[in-house]
Amino acid sequence: xxxxxxxxxxxxxxxxxxxxxxxxxxxxxxxxxxxxxxxxxxxxxxxxxxxxxxxxxxxxxxxxxxxxxxxxxxxxxxxxxxxxxxxxxxxxxxxxxxxxxxxxxxxxxxxxxxxxxxxxxxxxxxxxxxxxxxxxxxxxxxxxxxxxxxxxxxxxxxxxxxxxxxxxxxxxxxxxxxxxxxxxxxxxxxxxxxxxxxxxxxxxxxxxxxxxxxxxxxxxxxxxxxxxxxxxxxxxxxxxxxxxxxxxxxxxxxxxxxxxxxxxxxxxxxxxxxxxxxxxxxxxxxxxxxxxxxxxxxxxxxxxxxxxxxxxxxxxxxxxxxxxxxxxxxx
Numbered sequence: 001x002x003x004x005x006x007x008x009x010x011x012x013x014x015x016x017x018x019x020x021x022x023x024x025x026x027x028x029x030x031x032x033x034x035x036x037x038x039x040x041x042x043x044x045x046x047x048x049x050x051x052x053x054x055x056x057x058x059x060x061x062x063x064x065x066x067x068x069x070x071x072x073x074x075x076x077x078x079x080x081x082x083x084x085x086x087x088x089x090x091x092x093x094x095x096x097x098x099x100x101x102x103x104x105x106x107x108x109x110x111x112x113x114x115x116x117x118x119x120x121x122x123x124x125x126x127x128x129x130x131x132x133x134x135x136x137x138x139x140x141x142x143x144x145x146x147x148x149x150x151x152x153x154x155x156x157x158x159x160x161x162x163x164x165x166x167x168x169x170x171x172x173x174x175x176x177x178x179x180x181x182x183x184x185x186x187x188x189x190x191x192x193x194x195x196x197x198x199x200x201x202x203x204x205x206x207x208x209x210x211x212x213x214x215x216x217x218x219x220x221x222x223x224x225x226x227x228x229x230x231x232x233x234x235x236x237x238x239x240x241x242x243x244x245x246x247x248x249x250x251x252x253x254x255x256x257x258x259x260x261x262x263x264x265x266x267x268x269x270x271x272x273x274x275x276x277x278x279x280x281x282x283x284x285x286x287x288x289x290x291x292x293x294x295x296x297x298x299x300x301x302x303x304x305x306x307x308x309x310x311x312x313x314x315x316x317x318x319x320x321x322x323x324x325x326x327x328x329x330x331x
Contacts, residue, residue, distance in 0.1 A: 005047040012096035020209040030106040038247030065219030069112030088221040093228040098164035110212040117159035152266040170261035170269035171245035193268030222247035228324035240264035244320035293317035
């Protein structure tokens with residue numbers, strides 16, 4: 001492991017000032033991703049800034065009827081929080097579908113949002129990787145790519161975003177709160193993560209020296225009609241091949257609102273509001289589920305090893321919608 005300096009931040013602005021003074025430094029909280037990256041020589045920060053003592057560890061109601069998750073709340077505490085479970089069960093289920101209990105105990109809300117890809121070539125410093133070292137090439141294209149992206153890819157990167165929690169937050173349309181040298185701002189969840197384009201090494205739209213302080217959940221949690229479906233190689237502690245967060249509002253058998261977010265298929269949680277709109281005002285039927293599934297993956301592209309994901313994603317969408325409605329899984 002490379003040596004690095006250590007700083008403990010006293011408050012949010014102290015953390016911001018510390019990282020602004022050293023642009024190569026990294027914030028550390030639970031460390032479930034950063035420490036792995038340091039051990040593998042993927043990340044080599046000259047300084048880590050410990051933010052674990054900042055007052056960002058609460059889950060609290062908001063005046064608009066929603067709830068705020070502090071950036072340092074553990075994934076376990078979110079998943080088992082009574083109000084989160086009651087109002088936002090899709091989020092609790094997504095978190096519990098990810099990682100292991102030990103990792104969930106350490107991982108934080110803010111850290112979950114910022115975790116980097118689990119592409120094996122990204123972790124293997126002996127192979128070219130544009131995400132790790134720009135303009136060196138993408139080894140996954142033409143290589144082992146069973147777990148890689150089918151949507152939103154570029155010639156520079158086909159890695160996927162690994163988070164389960166983020167897929168649910170995308171469907172809920174959460175808001176990310178950040179603090180930086182110029183003050184505080186909010187980022188709609190759909191605008192936080194980036195597609196690879198020609199700069200796959202840039203994961204998010206966070207500005208230099210900004211710190212995530214909270215995630216705000218909206219008042220509407222889709223508790224009545226929701227599903228989180230995760231398809232993976234084994235039953236536990238595995239990243240998604242395809243995951244689907246389905247959130248519906250249904251009145252008199254008609255879908256009046258639909259949100260669908262996909263995981264395991266793109267560089268960020270994948271949504272397509274035009275495709276979702278195909279369900280608005282429609283009956284909850286298998287035919288309509290299949291139509292939206294086709295629309296959601298219409299631009300999908302496989303790279304050999306992951307071609308199967310295109311059909312898998314369609315079937316997963318149909319199954320998740322059926323589960324959200326409360327039907328038996330269609331065949």
